[in-house]
Amino acid sequence: MTEAPSLPELIDMQIRTSGPMSVASYMGLCLTHPVKGYYKVADPLGAAGDFVTAPEISQMFGELIGFFMVNLWQQMGSPKAFSLLELGPGRGTLMADMLRVACRAEGFRDALDLRLFETNPALIAEQNARLEAYEPKWIDAFEKVGDGPLLVLANEFFDAMPIRQFVRMEDGWHERMVGLSDGKRSFGLNPTPIPPSAMPEAVADAELNSVFEVGLASGEVMKRLAAIVSRQGGGILAIDYGYGRTQTGETLQGVRRHRFADVLAAPGETDLSAHVDFEALGTLAAKAGLQVQPLATQGSFLTRLGIDQRVKGLSTANPAQAGTIAAARDRLVDTGQMGELFKVFCAASPGLVPPGFS
Structure with a gap:
């Protein structure tokens, strides 16, 4: 054969x-x-993969986004049924951390319809292992999210378009x-x-x-999701590296086993990504009728959501881990690490005031 x-x-x-x-x-x-x-x-995440994402660094990242989602849901009047969609959920770590916090809010768990947009069979298995209690459903088209309000999360998704x-x-x-x-x-x-x-x-x-x-593919994703959110209510939160104004510059890169790699050398074995043009995405979201927040850095976003208070709480409860917790906070927030490189984009139904933005 x-x-x-x-x-x-x-x-x-x-x-x-x-x-x-x-x-x-x-x-x-x-x-x-x-x-x-x-x-x-591939299994691109973690120490054995090609890159480490924010949720893998600390539970605080997901916990604060869980607070963000609950806040939006409550501003919408705590609807009895809504969809929460994550694009590219990785191992399910981010969503598990989010829901551990979010489901403490009265009525949130009962209203939740969890949808995951994923194609990697190995990652789907890990997502199911972590999120089985929340009865997730995997979808291959955005239109399969149900008819109620929609909250969308995309962490390091658009850079891979x-x-x-x-x-x-x-x-x-x-x-x-x-x-x-x-x-x-x-x-x-x-x-x-x-x-x-x-x-x-x-x-x-x-x-x-x-x-x-x-990024025509990114634009098409945003256009379709924004149309659904505009029609059904809700918001879109995207966290990625990129720039706030359309500009020139070559950003296409390859990463393999935590090292930069030739983008042409090993197709299928190298992670390819490029910076996200958030102005272009914002223009499309606004055309669909959504209100776009001023682009925030990951550092300022997490600080406004209360990461320093969370550090104190975790360190008090786990004094032996205080140094590790502080180091994780610094990696997520500091300007010289992920705090400035990663940007936070939000487009939501008019009238909503997403927390974490100026």
Whole structure:
């Protein structure tokens, strides 16, 4: 029996057959190929994986977001039925920490309809092990969230959405492509230029060789979710690294086993990500009728929600762990660590006042 081709072989075969592919197409195959994609076969989280997320650093992260969700739910009048949707829930750690706190609020647990958007079978099993008591349902389409109010959480989800890259040349913008050179994957440019007038005003005066990244997939996700939330009520909370204003800059990166890696070298084995354009997402949410909060840093958001008070409480209850608890707080909040790099985005129904924002 002939062995099935590997993902690198499949990608190279497609390039030889159809020509160079966009960066977005390449990222899509690498991350979400239905059989061999990174998020289909890898376990990317934790010390043995490729990166550590905030929920894995400390329970405080999830606990404070649990408070955030309860606050919004109560502002909506504590509806008797609502959906809570997490995009890319990892091992379920964040949701477990959230619900441990949130379900202390009277009526929250009985009203909860938990939905999880996930494709990795191994992670689904871990999510079920942690969240089975809350009767989660896994969905593959956002429209499967029910008819009631919807609260959405996306922690380090949008950065993994495929992006297109464009490079400014003298005759206009050219899309960056992934092709083959001497049999090896390499970057090149589509020879057909795109006039500057077709690009956003924010990059109209970009210098030669500037790179502009467009997250069309992220935009489609936000557009669809914002339409549902606008119609049914609720809010969307997204935490990720990114920027608050549409701008040029190359941010596509690969990470493998906690080290930066060549994005072209090992398709399906390397985590690929890019910074999120939160202004673009906010524009789409606002067009759908949602009210967009001023973008916050993760450090300021967690501080406003009371992380320092939580540190004191945990340290008092566990004095032997006080140093570890303080170090986790610093990693989440300090400017030189995750506090400034990660941003917090929220779009919600008009009239709601999400906590944690200025």
